[in-house]
Amino acid sequence: MSTPDYRHLLSSALAGLIPRGVEFSTGPIPESVDFDYEREADCLKTAGEYRKCEFIGGRECVRAALEALGFPRGPILPNADGVPVWPDGTIAAISHSRGYCAAIAAKSSDYSALGLDLEKTDRLSPAAIERTVHPGEQSFVQGEQKKASLIFCAKEAFYKAQFPLWQTHANFHDLELAVDIASGELTVRNMAERFPGELRALADQIRFRFSYVEDFVISVCWLKCRD
Numbered sequence: 001m002s003t004p005d006y007r008h009l010l011s012s013a014l015a016g017l018i019p020r021g022v023e024f025s026t027g028p029i030p031e032s033v034d035f036d037y038e039r040e041a042d043c044l045k046t047a048g049e050y051r052k053c054e055f056i057g058g059r060e061c062v063r064a065a066l067e068a069l070g071f072p073r074g075p076i077l078p079n080a081d082g083v084p085v086w087p088d089g090t091i092a093a094i095s096h097s098r099g100y101c102a103a104i105a106a107k108s109s110d111y112s113a114l115g116l117d118l119e120k121t122d123r124l125s126p127a128a129i130e131r132t133v134h135p136g137e138q139s140f141v142q143g144e145q146k147k148a149s150l151i152f153c154a155k156e157a158f159y160k161a162q163f164p165l166w167q168t169h170a171n172f173h174d175l176e177l178a179v180d181i182a183s184g185e186l187t188v189r190n191m192a193e194r195f196p197g198e199l200r201a202l203a204d205q206i207r208f209r210f211s212y213v214e215d216f217v218i219s220v221c222w223l224k225c226r227d
């Protein structure tokens with residue numbers, strides 16, 4: 001059986017998930033290390049070969065998404081928490097998984113938070129499913145790895161969206177999501193008090209969309225700036 005054209009499939013899926021004003025790019029993780037910028041290479045001096053390739057692939061995707069928004073290419077360095085420092089006026093998110101990477105980007109005047117996650121759907125062990133799924137999500141998941149992977153993926157996208165603004169280190173059980181398979185959307189049902197009041201007050205404005213792509217699941221999470 002031939003391998004699916006994941007890049008094409010992931011691109012088509014992402015195009016259908018992102019809201020207006022968000023650009024995206026996907027790509028394979030390169031097979032060899034070839035940094036675009038010395039300053040980025042300096043940040044990964046002690047990293048292993050695969051991590052370097054993953055970083056390079058993610059940076060390539062996010063630079064393409066930023067270029068599509070009209071921003072010039074340039075180095076994107078991580079801060080002390082590992083969060084990329086986006087060019088002024090922009091906000092973005094990167095994910096890599098099993099040979100592929102993707103990024104989304106928008107103007108920070110349009111979106112205050114963006115998250116993206118890409119996961120394989122066949123990797124969570126029963127113990128990991130237990131750690132990921134909130135008791136209130138169990139009636140949806142019913143022990144199924146594919147559904148638990150969606151919950152995991154959406155929570156990782158949410159974590160990446162909130163962290164740059166609120167720096168909250170949260171566990172998976174601190175967030176309870178409701179899934180609407182028919183619309184491909186999730187909503188926040190509950191956020192633990194660990195999250196700051198400002199973020200909890202925005203819970204019903206946090207939007208999620210997801211898609212299954214062969215044996216991947218991809219989730220996008222965003223918070224629009226107030227009009």
Ligand SMILES: CC(C)(COP(=O)(O)OP(=O)(O)OC[C@H]1O[C@@H](n2cnc3c(N)ncnc32)[C@H](O)[C@@H]1OP(=O)(O)O)[C@@H](O)C(=O)NCCC(=O)NCCS
Nearest residue numbers: 055058082083094095096155156159160163170171172175
């Ligand atoms: C940081 C974390 C979200 C990364 O997710 P991952 O699935 O392991 O890896 P991905 O490839 O999808 O994403 C990695 C990218 O996310 C970005 N990133 C890393 N840390 C981040 C953070 N704290 N906030 C926002 N983005 C972050 C980076 O761009 C990174 O890629 P890069 O280092 O090449 O630039 C994850 O490792 C983590 O620590 N999660 C915390 C637990 C959690 O998610 N709980 C859910 C609570 S609701």
